[in-house]
Amino acid sequence: MIDLGSVFEFVRSLNLTELISTIPVPHVGVGGGVEAKESVDLIRTLEFTFIFVLGVGGVFGLGLAFAAKRFSVKRDPRIDQVREHLAGAHCGACGYPGCEQYAEAVVQN
Numbered sequence: 001m002i003d004l005g006s007v008f009e010f011v012r013s014l015n016l017t018e019l020i021s022t023i024p025v026p027h028v029g030v031g032g033g034v035e036a037k038e039s040v041d042l043i044r045t046l047e048f049t050f051i052f053v054l055g056v057g058g059v060f061g062l063g064l065a066f067a068a069k070r071f072s073v074k075r076d077p078r079i080d081q082v083r084e085h086l087a088g089a090h091c092g093a094c095g096y097p098g099c100e101q102y103a104e105a106v107v108q109n
Contacts, residue, residue, distance in 0.1 A: 078107045
């Protein structure tokens with residue numbers, strides 16, 4: 001069995017942060033010309049990207065949570081009670097596509 005502690009220690013000993021931060025990365029200039037810089041601080045770029053994606057995800061997550069609360073549909077609890085007593089086969093023998101629709105029709109009529 002592989003010891004995860006030794007795997008983490010091996011990865012830590014590789015010192016990947018120095019290796020990654022010295023990789024030359026080409027940059028596209030304003031006019032579309034490509035110029036190579038000697039090194040780019042890739043760690044700072046990755047940190048910025050992570051924080052940006054986390055922020056955008058948080059904003060959209062809060063927006064979706066607000067929309068779910070604001071536009072939620074209230075269900076009649078009697079529909080669930082009727083549906084629990086049905087077979088749940090969704091066979092369509094009653095004339096409805098499924099047991100859920102049949103339970104709604106029973107409660108409404």
